[in-house]
Amino acid sequence: MRKFGLVMLIPLLTLAQPASAQMENFKTGPVFEDFGPTAPVQMDEPVATDAQFNLAFDVATAAEPDKINRTIESAARFINMHVAAGIPEENINLAIVVHGGAAFDLTRQEFFAARKDGRKNTSAAAIAQLQEHGVKFYLCGQSAAAHGIGNADLLPGVMMSLSAMTAHALLQQQGYTLNPF
DSSP: OHHHHHHHHHHHHHHHHHHHHHGGGOBOOSSOSSSOOBOOOOOSSOOOTTOOEEEEEEEOSOOOTTSOOHHHHHHHHHHHHHHHTTOOGGGEEEEEEEOGGGGGGGBOHHHHHHHTTTOOOTTHHHHHHHHHTTOEEEEEHHHHHHHTOOGGGBOTTOEEESOHHHHHHHHHHTTOEEOOO
């Protein structure tokens, strides 16, 4: 029976190897060197270098312990991959609207640690770097109220909105489209 189990496991291991081997194609940069990895792609239709992006990201899921919030990192990936593809960084305008349990990812370390068993807010440094590159962060005021988060608890530069719905509606009026994932 033990031999049978090993024989059945071998095909599964060989399937897993190509996927992990492909991850070595992903590199950070050219804008964010510490996070936001992307892979080069041979496109059938290249993105026009004069393309203009106004994109809003919606974040409701909190970061996993000791990791950058996945959607926040996706914003860095978006910038890295498009700049690498020849789009000028000034043509990329991103806004990140945060609500629900992800609200804590936008809070100062002391506040975060007090509510997350002393853990470090591992998204804070990425948020600061994204802000340095013009990315705007909005916190849903309704989620903040539900979680006891005040303006003084927020990371520098994070803006409190009446709600996530309000932030998205206003961003849409400003020409932002919603990133579908």
